[in-house]
Amino acid sequence: MTSISLAGKTAFVTGGSRGIGAAIAKRLALEGAAVALTYVNAAERAQAVVSEIEQAGGRAVAIRADNRDAEAIEQAGGRAVAIRADNRDAEAIEQAIRETVEALGGLDILVNSAGIWHSAPLEETTVADFDEVMAVNFRAPFVAIRSASRHLGDGGRIITIGSNLAELVPWPGISLYSASKAALAGLTKGLARDLGPRGITVNIVHPGSTDTDMNPADGDHAEAQRERIATGSYGEPQDIAGLVAWLAGPQGKFVTGASLTIDGGANA
Numbered sequence: 001m002t003s004i005s006l007a008g009k010t011a012f013v014t015g016g017s018r019g020i021g022a023a024i025a026k027r028l029a030l031e032g033a034a035v036a037l038t039y040v041n042a043a044e045r046a047q048a049v050v051s052e053i054e055q056a057g058g059r060a061v062a063i064r065a066d067n068r069d070a071e072a073i074e075q076a077g078g079r080a081v082a083i084r085a086d087n088r089d090a091e092a093i094e095q096a097i098r099e100t101v102e103a104l105g106g107l108d109i110l111v112n113s114a115g116i117w118h119s120a121p122l123e124e125t126t127v128a129d130f131d132e133v134m135a136v137n138f139r140a141p142f143v144a145i146r147s148a149s150r151h152l153g154d155g156g157r158i159i160t161i162g163s164n165l166a167e168l169v170p171w172p173g174i175s176l177y178s179a180s181k182a183a184l185a186g187l188t189k190g191l192a193r194d195l196g197p198r199g200i201t202v203n204i205v206h207p208g209s210t211d212t213d214m215n216p217a218d219g220d221h222a223e224a225q226r227e228r229i230a231t232g233s234y235g236e237p238q239d240i241a242g243l244v245a246w247l248a249g250p251q252g253k254f255v256t257g258a259s260l261t262i263d264g265g266a267n268a
Contacts, residue, residue: 024245142187203252
């Protein structure tokens with residue numbers, strides 16, 4: 001018996017082939033939701049997530065949605081779905097969501113998890129770097145939210161994965177990344193006002209250091225991060241997924257416009 005009921009719900013999760021995104025896709029499916037997940041290049045990993053969901057009795061479709069250029073074809077409930085999506089192109093993102101709605105029969109939950117990391121001194125950061133980071137980390141979630149909002153009804157959920165670095169910047173060289181995540185927090189507050197009258201909640205989850213292949217707990221920079229964490233240890237992707245699932249479920253209906261930090265006390 002699961003603690004959160006998402007039976008009959010459908011979810012769209014970007015960046016669902018690995019790390020936090022994969023954990024979120026699997027947790028939402030475990031709670032009963034049908035899930036569409038996007039990936040960039042890791043087709044085998046995306047299919048592994050889909051297969052794990054299907055073997056557990058859930059439904060999922062993997063949609064290859066490169067933040068620059070992509071197409072995909074995977075199984076969804078016995079139906080093949082092919083999607084080409086360039087996240088620099090608003091119409092391409094909207095088409096991906098329309099294809100998901102058609103494949104899964106609707107949309108109730110949007111999770112913006114895909115993002116890219118950038119770290120460099122200011123003098124080495126170019127305008128092209130700015131454009132790419134903001135396009136992937138900020139503009140693409142905005143476009144996805146705008147598109148998803150056309151399909152979401154009363155009880156709809158929008159959850160974006162930010163970063164605790166949006167709230168506190170402990171090292172030099174990450175100003176652009178932190179700015180892109182801080183912008184999402186402002187967008188979340190505004191959209192909570194815009195969509196609240198329709199019964200749609202909008203929240204952002206700010207993970208801290210989480211043990212993934214992009215930031216492993218035994219990596220070269222892990223010890224410096226661990227020293228900042230009050231609990232002394234990295235989080236697990238499942239920790240983030242649990243909070244997202246709670247927000248997506250009926251218990252989260254009165255939480256909106258919130259920035260929820262889950263970082264083991266690193267920002268305390």
